[in-house]
Amino acid sequence: MTDWQAVRALVPEVLGALVRRYGHFDACEDAVAEALAAAAAQWPAQGWPEDPRAWLVTVASRRLADQLRSDAARRRREEADAARTPPPPVGGPTGDDTLRLLFLCCHPALTPSSQVALTLRAVGGLSTAEIARAFLVPEATMAQRISRAKLRITAAGAAFELPPPAETAQRLGVVLHVVYLVFNEGYTATSGTQLVRAGLTDEALRLARELHRLVPDDGEVAGLLALLLLTDARRPARTAPDGSLVPLSEQDRSLWDTDAVAEGVALVTDALARGPVGPYQLQAAIAAVHDEAPTADVTDWPQILALYTVLERVAPNPTVTLNRAVAVAEVRGPSAGLALLDDLAGDERLAASHHLVSVRAHLLEMAGDRDAARAGYREAARRTTSEPERRHLLARAARLG
Structure with missing residues (x-):
């Protein structure tokens, strides 16, 4: 993981710290985005702080306080609270905040495209410009999409908390689907000159790992992570030197990431043994059959057909x-x-x-x-x-x- 990837991994913790203290998800998310932009501008020139998370929390809190002060006529109470209250503590819940943020960004009031965009912005720490480039739309268009998503979340009265138990399974399914969509767009870009957008595949894998860490006993979470690992393991062999696509049957399998294959196979094997079986586990099992074949000619197609039938x-x-x-x-x-x-x-x-x-x-x-x-x-x-x-x-x- 690069230094900047490590910083992006802190985004849920920083955003969670602010939202837990101040509420107002939209304003807090904007403040964290500004703090990340400030870090990108200052740290390369001035050196990295000893505690990047604390730096981001402090700067984001100051930006939020400034924002609240500038809107005093409408938010006098919030302004006073922000002025009197020190920044939220840098300790406290972190993993739970990531899960809360994922559920919030995947709120059912949002369209799938808005869920993806907001997840990449609020949980992944990507800038609006980066998300716009990933999906080949103008930055202004993506900014409007993200802004509308935050307004819809506010209008729906969504709180920064996990959904009731009765809704958790359904909402977790939406979260998994969003991470899956992010990965697919990165692994096989739907348009443009590049087949792969590595930033999106890497971010989807990071989110899938975080979900598995937070919900280790869920078979479909494990299945999704296994599927992404087993699929991404082939990435080094998917393109020729000129950038053209190399189909699975013609790939040089010696280039595949054997560690990712082994990890994916172990995950899906354990998940299938524990049951119940879901679609991500079945897709991961299919990917495992492909990845474990030393050559395309010896692929166990009868097993793959049986898995697709199920x-x-x-x-x-x-x-x-x-x-x-x-x-x-x-x-x-x-x-x-x-x-x-x-x-x-x-x-x-x-x-x-x-x-x-x-x-x-x-x-x-x-x-x-x-x-x-x-x-x-x-x-x-x-x-x-x-x-x-x-x-x-x-x-x-x-x-x-």
């Missing part, structure tokens, strides 16, 4: 069916896989995506229909907004003549 029952969605079709083709032949894809053709959730078209092209290539496969790859290339994926698909088409 996953489709536990968490049915068209993407799972799409992946199961590939496994079916590997086990029963491409015609069987193509028959499954025919059932997906009318699914509106896949209509505009390039994924269904590219998988169909792959299975047509397996079946020996080179002309149809070539046309499919070209159509998929036309639909994707990712430049590395577009180049890969066009290369597949060119390879067929």
Whole structure:
């Protein structure tokens, strides 16, 4: 972990300290963001403080007090409290604050895109500009999205506390989904010139580790962390020197991170043994089968197909069916896989995506229909907004003549 990653890991502690003392999540979050900006400007030139967390808490508290004083007509009571009260203690709960912040940022009143943006800002410590660059939108657009998210949280009356027990499982599921979305956007960027945005994948892994530390007995939390580790272990082999995509079947597996694979396999093995089984555990188990195969030729496709069949029952969605079709083709032949894809053709959730078209092209290539496969790859290339994926698909088409 780099020094600045370590600072970002302190964000939940600093923000939690302020929110616990002052309330007003939106104002506290702005103050912490300003403190981080000040640290980025001052520490490289003036040297790092002995206690970075205490420095951030103190500076953020001063910025918050200044903000409250500037709005005295509307917040006289808060101004007086901030002026009289010293900064919150640097000790106290930390891990619980991270979990509270994650639940708060993933409040059901927010849209999924707002949940992701606010989590990266408040829990991850990323600046608005960094988040905007990650999702390839103007900084002003992302600032508005984050601002609206904070207003919605305030309007919903959300408190800085864990939800009631009856809501915890459902809200934890949303938190896991947000971390999963952050990782996926980093691992395979949906648009732009780069296949991978390492900052997002690293941040998702950090959040998944923190969640597992806070909720070690939850099988789906362990499953998510295992899935991210097993997937990210392949990152060094996913791109060629020119930045082009290297598919799983063609990757140099000696480049995979064996420590991450071992950790992921151990996590999912333990989680599956304890039960109950959830979708993240099943996806992690599938990733483990791929990662434990020394070569693509010896991949245990029957086991992968069995796992996808269970996953489709536990968490049915068209993407799972799409992946199961590939496994079916590997086990029963491409015609069987193509028959499954025919059932997906009318699914509106896949209509505009390039994924269904590219998988169909792959299975047509397996079946020996080179002309149809070539046309499919070209159509998929036309639909994707990712430049590395577009180049890969066009290369597949060119390879067929």
